Amino acid sequence: MLICAHHLAFNYGDSRILENVNIDVEKGDYLVIAGANGAGKSTLIKGLVGLKKPQEGVIHYSFEHKSNGLGYMPQQHVFQKDFPASVEEIARTGLPRDKGFSPFFSKAEKREVLRILNLLGIGDLARKSFSTLSGGQQQRVLLARALLASRELLILDEPTAGLDPLVTAEFYQILGTLNAKGTALVMVSHDLKLALKDANKVLYLQEGIAQLYSKNDFLQSEIGKKVVQK
Template identity: 45%
Template sequence: MSYITCKNVSFAYENQIVVSGLDFQVNAGDYLCIIGENGTGKTTLIKGLLGLKKPAGGEIVTGDGLKATQIGYVPQQDAVQKDFPASVYEVVLSGCLNSRGMKPGFGAAEKKRAVDNMELLKIGDLKNKSFQDLSGGQRQRVLLARSLCATKRLLLLDEPITGLDPVATEEFYAMLDDLNGNHDITIIMVSHDIREAVEHADHILHLSHGGYFFGTTQDYGKSGFGKKFLGGLADA
């Protein structure tokens, strides 16, 4: 059953329609990359999938028992996040807040989850370091670990590799491949790097001012969008 189904969905930004007529679905185990030119509504769509923004038209339906509180989210990094005065452990543990509901503090189960996710992403040795003292790649690992504390099912990531050096970028993609392939985490990621998206994802949603494409990575390579933006790689 589909985790998320978008039916003729439209979104507006500053009273201007930026996304219209979207029909697509995300099933358990999918790895979907959302790509496209600037201003085509990629981040707006992510906010809609998170329930932070209402569609201007159509509907977004969640299925298979998925709740909004069970979606892990890795936002774009900004200056505020970089200067956040907390330890790595505190940042990761904060991902358990939704599961606590109205209960104060964190229990043993949440603390174990935070430690386990830090170990999974190989940042256990950073536990007591200040988040603001980390490199860009380390910060993204911490934010990913935090998001895993919120979910075992679905991750949404908004351009998580922006600002990372090539080595950190490849390491981050490898982590996502592992989470998707070996830990059954469904992934929806906004990316500005079309070639990396095609290499790692199994589905592509390409937003454009003149329409959109949704389908498998293989079909994207054969499509007009794929041939235009991938060039010779689409025929490889």
């Protein structure tokens, strides 16, 4: 068990938006968090990565959270799109920095960064300027950064927002491959059809209630049929 959380409740401002949320993420899981806009998906993700304290309930992690047991891919800020930095430099910020302060990275660290970039098919862009990349390439760089932080568990908040359908499909393919190699994924997604190809669990948020389904149960449920048909 990587994450084990029971009876979580979250407020947004003063109003309770989520209640009695139960989440179990096991090794190799691929959990999709879905629901309408404003259902509390992003709030829940922020809770899971420790950016927002739940009003009730506790989240247990099987790893030391603060030493990079989890790779997080937040939604991209507008200003990051033209940030003056190379692909390599940005990916490196995912590396654990627990070896004290040094302005330099070791050879092994640089090799690891390049290995992950190659894994995601962007090794040849390592020295390119981040701002010159396409939206899909930028998202891969941020995915690489998250992977450098953790190979065990990635938490992604709408990673394909704003990408065109073709690039989105490619991105989900990469996620599927990573998951098949053993990386657990927890992801907020609007592209349920694509996500459900490889996912094994769905957490559906609706009117403050979070219902956890296995993929097949979800596909056969009322809401599942409705959502996937769209």
